[in-house]
Amino acid sequence: MKLFKQIRTNLFIFGLPFLLAVFSCNNDDSSVADQENTNLTNDDNAALLFMLEEEKLARDTYTYLEDLWELNQFSNIKKSEQSHMNAVIVLLDQYDISYSLLAYGEFNNPDIQKLYDQFIEYGSENKANALEVGANIEDLDIVDLAKFIDATTNNAMIQVFESLQCGSRNHLRSFVNAIELSGNTYEPQYLTQEDYTLIINDSQEQCGP
Numbered sequence: 001m002k003l004f005k006q007i008r009t010n011l012f013i014f015g016l017p018f019l020l021a022v023f024s025c026n027n028d029d030s031s032v033a034d035q036e037n038t039n040l041t042n043d044d045n046a047a048l049l050f051m052l053e054e055e056k057l058a059r060d061t062y063t064y065l066e067d068l069w070e071l072n073q074f075s076n077i078k079k080s081e082q083s084h085m086n087a088v089i090v091l092l093d094q095y096d097i098s099y100s101l102l103a104y105g106e107f108n109n110p111d112i113q114k115l116y117d118q119f120i121e122y123g124s125e126n127k128a129n130a131l132e133v134g135a136n137i138e139d140l141d142i143v144d145l146a147k148f149i150d151a152t153t154n155n156a157m158i159q160v161f162e163s164l165q166c167g168s169r170n171h172l173r174s175f176v177n178a179i180e181l182s183g184n185t186y187e188p189q190y191l192t193q194e195d196y197t198l199i200i201n202d203s204q205e206q207c208g209p
Contacts, residue, residue, distance in 0.1 A: 047148040055084040065123050065130045131179045135186045138172035143190040166207035
């Protein structure tokens with residue numbers, strides 16, 4: 001999975017500026033939405049757009065792999081990923097930030113597109129690889145959300161992102177449990193070993209809406 005890790009490194013170098021350029025926000029200083037928007041930075045806007053695509057990455061990948069392998073983990077978690085997307089969309093609409101959602105398997109961010117293509121190729125080989133892909137996506141999601149939470153002072157974003165992160169920790173536990181039941185192991189790709197161990201050894205969490 002090191003290939004995926006290299007692609008992900010490029011997401012932070014190039015991904016956020018690209019998304020901010022693709023998803024432009026038309027401002028009208030006289031609108032209430034723009035008054036609310038004053039407590040969002042350009043980086044906050046880009047973070048919301050980035051996470052919309054990353055949650056879509058999870059949903060689309062799990063949908064494809066569930067259709068292929070009919071594993072319960074993908075069937076259940078893909079529904080949660082749609083809820084995660086909806087939560088981000090609520091914030092985008094609240095702050096009047098323009099966005100676009102492409103068809104399943106298609107992404108505005110070329111690096112996320114490449115990551116999706118690699119996940120699909122790898123996960124299509126066998127069920128073990130498919131479960132590893134699931135764990136890898138949640139591993140990535142937790143780390144990305146943590147960076148965005150640390151970088152913003154917007155309380156609405158923090159609340160939503162912490163809820164998404166909680167869900168991703170539960171999803172990671174589910175995938176890792178399935179991997180271990182099949183006789184395999186998962187090595188974290190983005191989380192530190194210490195953080196990964198703390199998550200896996202903790203119990204399932206009750207996450208907010």
